Amino acid sequence: IAGITQAPTSQILAAGRRMTLRCTQDMRHNAMYWYRQDLGLGLRLIHYSNTAGTTGKGEVPDGYSVSRANTDDFPLTLASAVPSQTSVYFCASSAGGAGYTFGSGTRLTVV
């Protein structure tokens, strides 16, 4: 793998179900981020992590949780999915500057 890998690429999920979106990077970047992209709203930050072991809330954190057990992995969990969480989710990483590297995204549909 090179860069950021997100899995799955797409998913249809029943409301109320739990789901974890996976994100792995091989660049040894310290900082990682989760964004959701919605039409007309652009990319909105859900959670971030400046370094392994630390996490923080972004603009729209409600209904989501993250963990950063190591440098490479930054999973995003929806504990109980709702239709408003239908979106395209992008994971990104940064070596400390503002030039992010993004994954290809996970398209999630909650029905």
Place this chain on the structure above:
Amino acid sequence: DQQVKQNSPSLSVQEGRISILNCDYTNSMFDYFLWYKKYPAEGPTFLISISSIKDKNEDGRFTVFLNKSAKHLSLHIVPSQPGDSAVYFCAASRGGADSSYKLIFGSGTRLLVRP
């Protein structure tokens, strides 16, 4: 309340002409600005950036202009090419280029370059 605004959801230009994409911001603490380009089914990719200590940065066909007093930046693409057709996101951050501060994105502008 959106801190970074792209008020034009779409723009169509003829191949060879100039494309001008605009972005406004409200937070005077922002000191680093970036443009990202996104093709369908792909993640955004970094295009060009500018620090608040500058008012212009150029990279090939792409130039970003920053007007701090107006809290406005623009991306110029000259000449525009069909391969430039994509969604362009403006983004801003605090803390300078060497920080891991969070990027705040605008809503994007879809550029179509007609052959």
